[in-house]
Amino acid sequence: MSSSDVRAILNLPQAGQAGPSQPPRRSVPVKKPEGISRELYALIGDNAPSLAEAQASLAAFKYRERPKLKSKAVKWEWMRFTPVGKDGLGLGHWVRSDEEPDARVEYFGKFNLHGPSVMQYSQFEYDQHLVDPTWTSQETAYLFGLLREYDLRFVVVADRYEYAGKKRSIEEIKDRYYTICRRLVRTRTASDPQTQQQLLQAYAFDKARETKRKQYASELFHLTAAEIAEEEALYVEIKRMEQNERRYRADRDDLMRTVVGLDSGLIGLEQANGEGVVGLDKNKKRKREEEVPTPAPTKKQKESAAYDLAHCIYRLPTAPSSATSSHLATRHPLHVGVHLRSTKLPQPKPNAAIRITDLLGEMGVSTQKLVMPTRVNLEVFERVLQAAGGLVDMKRQVDRVEQEVRTLRAQREGYVPPTRQSRSMSVVSEASTRRK
Amino acid sequence: MVYNGDEVSALVVDFGSHTTRAGYAGEDCPRVVCPSFYGYIDDPTPAAGSGSSALEGEDVNMDGDGPGANGAAAGVGSNGALNGGGKRKGRKYYVGDDGVGVWRAGMEVDNFMLDGVVHDAEPAANLLHHILHDRLSVDPTEHPLMLTEPAWNTAKSREILAEMVFEGEKMPAMYFGSAGVLSAFAAGKPTALVLDVGYNHSSAVPVVDGYALRAGTMRQPLGGSLLTSQLHHHFTNPTPTRSFPLSLLPRQLIAKRDPTPEPSLQPRPILRDDRAPHTTASWNLWAQNSVIEPWKEACAEVISTRGFDFQTAKDLPQSLYEFPDGYHQYFGEERFRFTEMLFDPKTYFNQSIEPPAPLRVTSTTEHSHSLKDLVPLHQLVHDSIMACDVDIRASLLQNIVVVGNTSLTRGLTERLDVELALLMPSQKIKIHSPTIPFEKKYAPWLGGSVLASLGTFHQLWVTKDEYEEHGMSIVHQRCK
Ligand SMILES: Nc1ncnc2c1ncn2[C@@H]1O[C@H](COP(=O)(O)OP(=O)(O)OP(=O)(O)O)[C@@H](O)[C@H]1O
Ligand SMILES: [Mg+2]
Numbered sequence: 009m010s011s012s013d014v015r016a017i018l019n020l021p022q023a024g025q026a027g028p029s030q031p032p033r034r035s036v037p038v039k040k041p042e043g044i045s046r047e048l049y050a051l052i053g054d055n056a057p058s059l060a061e062a063q064a065s066l067a068a069f070k071y072r073e074r075p076k077l078k079s080k081a082v083k084w085e086w087m088r089f090t091p092v093g094k095d096g097l098g099l100g101h102w103v104r105s106d107e108e109p110d111a112r113v114e115y116f117g118k119f120n121l122h123g124p125s126v127m128q129y130s131q132f133e134y135d136q137h138l139v140d141p142t143w144t145s146q147e148t149a150y151l152f153g154l155l156r157e158y159d160l161r162f163v164v165v166a167d168r169y170e171y172a173g174k175k176r177s178i179e180e181i182k183d184r185y186y187t188i189c190r191r192l193v194r195t196r197t198a199s200d201p202q203t204q205q206q207l208l209q210a211y212a213f214d215k216a217r218e219t220k221r222k223q224y225a226s227e228l229f230h231l232t233a234a235e236i237a238e239e240e241a242l243y244v245e246i247k248r249m250e251q252n253e254r255r256y257r258a259d260r261d262d263l264m265r266t267v268v269g270l271d272s273g274l275i276g277l278e279q280a281n282g283e284g285v286v287g288l289d290k291n292k293k294r295k296r297e298e299e300v301p302t303p304a305p306t307k308k309q310k311e312s313a314a315y316d317l318a319h320c321i322y323r324l325p326t327a328p329s330s331a332t333s334s335h336l337a338t339r340h341p342l343h344v345g346v347h348l349r350s351t352k353l354p355q356p357k358p359n360a361a362i363r364i365t366d367l368l369g370e371m372g373v374s375t376q377k378l379v380m381p382t383r384v385n386l387e388v389f390e391r392v393l394q395a396a397g398g399l400v401d402m403k404r405q406v407d408r409v410e411q412e413v414r415t416l417r418a419q420r421e422g423y424v425p426p427t428r429q430s431r432s433m434s435v436v437s438e439a440s441t442r443r444k
Numbered sequence: 445m446v447y448n449g450d451e452v453s454a455l456v457v458d459f460g461s462h463t464t465r466a467g468y469a470g471e472d473c474p475r476v477v478c479p480s481f482y483g484y485i486d487d488p489t490p491a492a493g494s495g496s497s498a499l500e501g502e503d504v505n506m507d508g509d510g511p512g513a514n515g516a517a518a519g520v521g522s523n524g525a526l527n528g529g530g531k532r533k534g535r536k537y538y539v540g541d542d543g544v545g546v547w548r549a550g551m552e553v554d555n556f557m558l559d560g561v562v563h564d565a566e567p568a569a570n571l572l573h574h575i576l577h578d579r580l581s582v583d584p585t586e587h588p589l590m591l592t593e594p595a596w597n598t599a600k601s602r603e604i605l606a607e608m609v610f611e612g613e614k615m616p617a618m619y620f621g622s623a624g625v626l627s628a629f630a631a632g633k634p635t636a637l638v639l640d641v642g643y644n645h646s647s648a649v650p651v652v653d654g655y656a657l658r659a660g661t662m663r664q665p666l667g668g669s670l671l672t673s674q675l676h677h678h679f680t681n682p683t684p685t686r687s688f689p690l691s692l693l694p695r696q697l698i699a700k701r702d703p704t705p706e707p708s709l710q711p712r713p714i715l716r717d718d719r720a721p722h723t724t725a726s727w728n729l730w731a732q733n734s735v736i737e738p739w740k741e742a743c744a745e746v747i748s749t750r751g752f753d754f755q756t757a758k759d760l761p762q763s764l765y766e767f768p769d770g771y772h773q774y775f776g777e778e779r780f781r782f783t784e785m786l787f788d789p790k791t792y793f794n795q796s797i798e799p800p801a802p803l804r805v806t807s808t809t810e811h812s813h814s815l816k817d818l819v820p821l822h823q824l825v826h827d828s829i830m831a832c833d834v835d836i837r838a839s840l841l842q843n844i845v846v847v848g849n850t851s852l853t854r855g856l857t858e859r860l861d862v863e864l865a866l867l868m869p870s871q872k873i874k875i876h877s878p879t880i881p882f883e884k885k886y887a888p889w890l891g892g893s894v895l896a897s898l899g900t901f902h903q904l905w906v907t908k909d910e911y912e913e914h915g916m917s918i919v920h921q922r923c924k
Contacts, residue, residue, distance in 0.1 A: 091902035096909035097617055099452040099588065099902065112450060116899035157924070158655070163833050167657045168924075178833055225834045231870040 014051065082106060092117025126156045127189050137191045143184060147171050151181060179215050179222075186213035349381045360400045367396050450899030455580070456892040457572065458592040458623070461557040461802075462643030462668065462849070465889045466575045469590065469896035473882055474889050476579045481730055482567045483538035483551040539571040540579070544730055547696040549722035553730040559805050560594040560645050560663070561601040569608045576613060588617035588905050590896040592888045595624050595649045595661045596811065599916070606919055610911050617905035619896070620923040622656045624649030626891025627847045630883060631876055635836070636843040639825055639860075640887075641786070641851040643668045644802060646821055648828035650840055655924070660831040662824050664813035665803035666789060668740070668850040674782050675736050677797040686773075693769040694731035697723070701770045711770035739765055741852075743779045748858035752784040752792070783853055787863060789818035822863035842874040847887035851877075 015021070083105040088098055092113060103109055129138060134145055143151075150171050158164045166178040189211040193204060231239075357364075368374075373392065378385055454469040460480060467474035538544065544553050556564035556571070576584050589609055593602070602620060609618045628636040628651040637660075638649045647663035649656050679690040688710050700714040743765050757777035766772035785792040799815055808814040819827070829840050844864075846857050857877040864873050878884050895901055910918045 091905075094903065094905070094907065097902075097905060097907040099616070099905075100586070101450055101452050112899065116450060116902060119900040161653055161655070163652050163836055164655045164657070166833070167655075167659050222834045228870060229830070229834075229837065229868065233869045236870050 011051065089113050124160050126152060126160060127185075127192060128152075129188065129192060133192065133195070137195050138188050140184065140187075148184070148188070151184060155185065179219050182213055182218070183215040186211045349383065349386055357397055360397055360404075363400045363403075364393065364396045367400060368392070449897050450902070451897055452588060452902070453586070454588045454590055454896040455576075455582070456590045456592075456889055456896055457575065458886070458889040458892065459557065459562055459568065460642060461555065461560060461645070464571060464575070465886055466580065467889070467893065468580075469893045471893060472890065474886055474893075476575050477886075478539075478541045478571075478575070478579075479544055480557055480571070481544045481553055481555050482571065483544045483546075483548060483553055483727070484567070485536050485538075485548065485551050487534045535566075537567055537570045539567060540574045544727070547719060547723070547727070549719075550724060551727055552724050553726040555802065557644070558802055559596075560647075561597050562604055563601060565604040565608060568604070569612050572608060572613065584613040584615045587615065588619070588896070589613075589615050590619050590621055590892045592623045592626055592892055593620045594645075594647065594663075595622050595656045595658070596647075596663060597622075599920070602919060602923075603916055606906075606911065606916060610908050615908070617907045619905055620919065621888075621892045621895060622649075622923075623888040624656045624661075625651050625654055626889075626895065627887040628843075628845055629654075629891035629894055630847075630887045631845045631878065633843050633845065633876070635839050636845045636876070637825060637829060637840040638845045638847060639821065639851070641667055641821065641846070641848040641856070643850070645806075646786075646824060646848070646850070648824045650828055650832050650836075652832075652836055652840075657832060658811075660828040661811050662813075662828045662831075663806070663811065664818050664824065665799075665806045665815055666786065666793075666818045666821075667848070668737070669800050670793070670803060670815075671740060671744075671782055671785065671850070672733050672736050673800050674785065674794060674797055675740065675778075676732060677794070678778060678782070679736065680732075690767065690771060691769050692732040692735045692767065694735055695768045696731065698769060701768070703770045704772070707764065708773045709771075713769045735768060739767070743775050744783050744853055745779055746783045746786065746853055746855035746859045747780050748855035749862060751788065752780050757781070783856075786850075786853075786856070787820045787822065787859060789820060793818060820863065822860055822867055825860075825864060826867050838871070841868070841871050844873065844875045845887075846875060846877045847884050849885055852881060852884060 084102045085105050086100055087103045087109055088100050089109070090097060090113070091099065101112075103112065131145075134148070138148070139145075140148075151165075151169075154165045154168060158168070162178050162182055166176065166181055169176050169181065190208055193207045193211065355361075378389060449470065451470050456467060456469050456474070458465040458474070462480060463477055464480045465474040466476040538546070538548065538551065544551075554564075554567070556562060556567040558564075562568050576582055591605055591609070593605075597620070605620075606618065609615050623640065624638040624647075627638045627640065628634065634651070634654050636651050638651060640647050640649070644665055644667055645663050646666045647661070650660035651657070676692070679692055681689055686708065691711075691713075693713065693715070697716050697719055698713045699716045702711045702713045704711050743763055747760075754777070757780065760776060760780055762774040762776045763779065764772060764774050781792065795815075803815055806812050806814055808817060813819055813824075825844065829837050832840060844860075846860065851857065857875055861873065861875050864875075878887070883890060904922060906919050906922050
């Protein structure tokens with residue numbers, strides 16, 4: 009009997025087929041799984057899951073092995089106990105039988121401590137040093153009681169504070185407490201002045217400043233979205249400017265290194281910015297613009313001039329700002345380190361150096377060394393050098409022109425046919441003379 | 445001792461205006477969650493008692509094990525000290541799951557909570573007795589009890605509860621945990637701003653180092669109860685799209701439902717006419733509210749990004765809901781319109797609808813708003829934070845913990861985030877909202893469960909001896 013027979017008996021429609029018509033028996037031999045009798049298999053058909061199959065798959069399943077515990081299971085006992093410092097409270101808890109019954113109670117008893125210790129004072133000390141017209145001795149005692157109760161949590165103390173229907177602000181409370189602490193530290197004979205000083209510092213409290221700070225801080229909470237947007241924009245601006253300045257500085261350093269061969273001793277930008285990030289805004293830009301024109305000598309400057317004269321101090325004039333130099337140059341004038349003037353002797357032009365030295369030698373002036381390299385001497389020396397240089401230059405020009413004149417004269421007299429080269433040369437030399 | 449836990453099998457009970465939660469400390473979920481509403485029948489003469497028993501009892505409370513199984517009806521005489529004497533002699537209380545939920549002839553319904561605090565000792569004691577003896581089946585003299593209290597709890601209510609615990613149940617020790625602090629603990633934070641949007645109230649409590657600050661504590665009667673009363677008005681009056689009022693019949697009064705084939709048609713269920721004449725108005729209101737509440741929980745949502753307006757309301761997704769009497773409808777804009785009240789009470793709270801009486805006791809003070817001047821939830825949070833010291837505001841803003849069952853409304857925390865960011869654009873705000881609904885639903889209970897199972901907490905219990913020696917002063921001193 010197959011499943012379709014059963015369905016036929018029970019007057020059910022055939023599986024997967026509508027209508028009562030008997031389906032053609034498909035004689036595909038279905039393999040009967042093992043462990044199940046033929047009749048049963050015929051009854052349940054091939055789509056029902058077989059228990060035998062399920063059992064087979066279960067048997068194949070490997071369970072995790074039971075852990076082999078060496079120790080025996082620990083026993084726990086319900087024990088009555090009294091927490092540390094709580095006589096008369098009988099509680100119960102589970103305790104491992106191998107545990108010391110009181111260990112846990114004691115362990116938690118250790119936490120039964122209070123927070124930071126609050127200063128204590130005696131009535132004598134109060135009368136001597138701690139009297140304050142705005143506080144009575146009772147109220148001070150009340151305050152110290154609260155501080156002890158809430159372990160110096162000033163926020164909570166100020167919240168719970170209510171003495172004779174009156175509240176006090178955190179600043180008032182802190183001020184009173186720290187003032188008392190400072191006075192006590194000062195009056196009590198200290199074993200070590202250093203620790204005393206440290207304590208005094210630790211208890212320092214500036215009420216006015218604290219109030220001001222809180223006022224500013226609370227203003228921050230009332231910023232509107234527009235103000236925040238502005239602040240943000242300014243912040244971005246600062247960042248941009250900072251970056252620009254850094255780039256300028258790098259460029260400038262590069263330039264100085266290639267041109268002059270020394271580090272421009274610019275004041276570190278980081279340092280300058282560190283102090284001024286907040287203040288750096290439009291104001292600064294404006295200030296910078298103001299700085300550009302050289303300010304007229306003020307009274308102060310005149311005074312300092314007299315001083316300089318008296319002490320032989322000579323200041324280098326600040327270089328007038330030119331349009332091409334960066335704005336930084338005006339702000340931080342090129343800084344030259346301290347040096348001996350003698351090391352800064354002007355060097356003659358290299359191409360004319362030999363002739364200049366010769367010339368000076370003729371006149372008996374040493375080029376190597378000045379006996380007295382004072383400012384005046386140096387300036388004179390520089391002028392001499394310049395004059396000598398000019399002389400040498402002039403001599404060279406004269407020689408060339410004379411040479412040219414000679415050749416031209418020879419041409420006219422017909423000894424030498426004119427060449428293109430010489431003519432062009434003469435044109436050049438003429439142009440150069442004219443330019444001068 | 446890895447977690448510094450030391451079980452002393454303490455119990456934790458959290459009395460709420462809507463539900464009371466109770467269980468063992470150290471577990472992560474309360475064992476008992478039952479309504480704080482209770483039923484009572486005055487002066488039950490023997491005749492009336494037996495007469496009504498024919499009517500009661502056949503009704504089946506779907507949530508419970510059936511009436512009688514838990515012995516819900518706590519007799520007056522069963523716990524002596526509190527119930528003996530008084531003008532209510534002869535009043536029979538029905539508390540717990542099978543209290544109000546079961547229809548009884550002539551049974552009135554009331555709530556022992558008022559303004560968030562326990563104000564009626566007798567039914568509260570009955571409920572506690574029911575929880576301890578019938579539900580948890582413990583010997584009260586063996587277990588210390590942690591009770592939660594709102595930050596604005598009164599000395600009177602503390603006295604009632606302490607008397608109930610020590611004298612009524614003879615429990616060895618107790619402690620009052622402030623609900624805000626416990627919710628913060630449940631979220632793992634010693635410093636937090638706890639916004640609890642519950643049944644009668646929404647409240648904001650700043651918690652610093654485990655202490656609730658009184659200065660910043662704010663509350664207002666804007667919660668599930670007010671929402672329900674507005675919805676009640678909406679459902680029991682015809683609307684432009686619905687020509688008939690809804691019956692809001694509870695299943696207790698329906699003999700046979702009439703499933704109408706089409707949505708939005710008026711159903712005609714077969715009523716239990718035998719019950720109608722014996723049903724009290726208070727029970728009826730309670731039952732109708734209990735019909736609305738599941739609707740609210742299933743359908744109501746808060747628009748999370750922008751305000752509600754009628755133009756865009758039509759495009760909002762609709763959802764199908766069926767009431768016990770068989771009425772069903774695709775609900776659209778009303779899913780969003782009423783919850784908008786939480787964030788814009790000026791516009792969406794209709795003052796002309798009679799609000800539930802218990803909400804009217806909250807008056808306007810420095811720390812509370814009355815029904816007349818409700819403020820949006822985000823404003824409540826803002827005011828609470830601004831009342832605190834400047835130095836702690838930032839840490840409060842970054843630890844906003846949202847709890848309470850009405851805060852489970854979809855979209856509420858997201859919307860709160862948006863509104864707070866608009867209100868305080870300069871501040872960094874972080875809302876901590878537990879992802880597990882359990883933690884939100886039972887936050888104060890959970891915090892109590894954590895705290896009461898700590899080994900270091902043993903010191904804080906107020907013992908029976910101490911109470912007998914010092915009276916209430918020791919309670920006020922310890923539970924600060
Ligand atoms: N998933 C949900 N979505 C929306 N509202 C819900 C949800 N679950 C419960 N509520 C509503 O939450 C309210 C109950 O809140 P809750 O249990 O926090 O109050 P309570 O703690 O008993 O009272 P309270 O804190 O005001 O004293 C009920 O109005 C209920 O309808
Ligand atoms: Mg609550």
